[in-house]
Amino acid sequence: MRYFTSDTHFGHPLVxxxxxxxxxxxxxxxxxxxxxxQGRAAAHAWIKQYVRxxxxxxxxxxxxxRHENTIIGNINKLVGRDDELWILGxxxxxxxxxxxxxxxxxxxxxxxxxxxxxxDRNFRLRSNDVLYADVFETIDxxxxxDMTLPLLGDSSxxxxxxxxxxxxxxxxxxHFPRLSSMLQEHDDWPGNWNEFADDAPDCEGWLxxxxxxxxxxxxxxxxxxxxxxxxxxxxxxxERQIFEWFMDSIQQNPTSDGSIPCVPAQRQKAAR
Numbered sequence: 001m002r003y004f005t006s007d008t009h010f011g012h013p014l015v016x017x018x019x020x021x022x023x024x025x026x027x028x029x030x031x032x033x034x035x036x037x038q039g040r041a042a043a044h045a046w047i048k049q050y051v052r053x054x055x056x057x058x059x060x061x062x063x064x065x066r067h068e069n070t071i072i073g074n075i076n077k078l079v080g081r082d083d084e085l086w087i088l089g090x091x092x093x094x095x096x097x098x099x100x101x102x103x104x105x106x107x108x109x110x111x112x113x114x115x116x117x118x119x120d121r122n123f124r125l126r127s128n129d130v131l132y133a134d135v136f137e138t139i140d141x142x143x144x145x146d147m148t149l150p151l152l153g154d155s156s157x158x159x160x161x162x163x164x165x166x167x168x169x170x171x172x173x174x175h176f177p178r179l180s181s182m183l184q185e186h187d188d189w190p191g192n193w194n195e196f197a198d199d200a201p202d203c204e205g206w207l208x209x210x211x212x213x214x215x216x217x218x219x220x221x222x223x224x225x226x227x228x229x230x231x232x233x234x235x236x237x238x239e240r241q242i243f244e245w246f247m248d249s250i251q252q253n254p255t256s257d258g259s260i261p262c263v264p265a266q267r268q269k270a271a272r
Contacts (some may be wrong), residue, residue, distance in 0.1 A: 006087065113139075206224070214228065222250050
């Protein structure tokens, strides 16, 4: 089985705190209560204001060890040793190579693959790939694999079937959403999209991505899905779940003729 995830952010105080991994029990409860009563955005604003008002830092208040243990534990519960795990970027943040490798070695999977994200500074100099040679089988900016997916243009109304046919198709994997999506306005997406416009894929086909820290898997169109940890309860998502998500998305969002056009990827970024 193949599994996919993104935005593990090992060693990243801000993300650790925003996910609720705080080392003070009272603060942790208050943060959770704000989240439940007012929503995710309000909770994020509340904890940031707390840091400013109390002249503290996310590093001082977050529980990085518990955050990392939770993510790695969730991976090991679902992903088998002989499965594949694709990590779609933002593996760690300002960590030493040693700390990043320690986290990776704790993942009980022999077939790890890496897609480079904007925080993955260790991977920007591709000469550093050798440091991770015993961990990752592949390291890329963008990658395409074959996956069984719904056959677009197959109208269940015209064929009498209750679900679209499926066939082996190409799906892209990027840390970033497709470029056309990043150019749109999204209140809950990072606002500095223009910094990464050159890295966003310009494909209009099937796409798996991360980066946005959305708390739902919904992409901006039925051909893409967010596999980031925040959208999947801090757990990796299986190929089977991806297939089911796309099937539901296609059936719930058909065009007027029962099909959704899909343009193949126009380019695949070469490994730098």
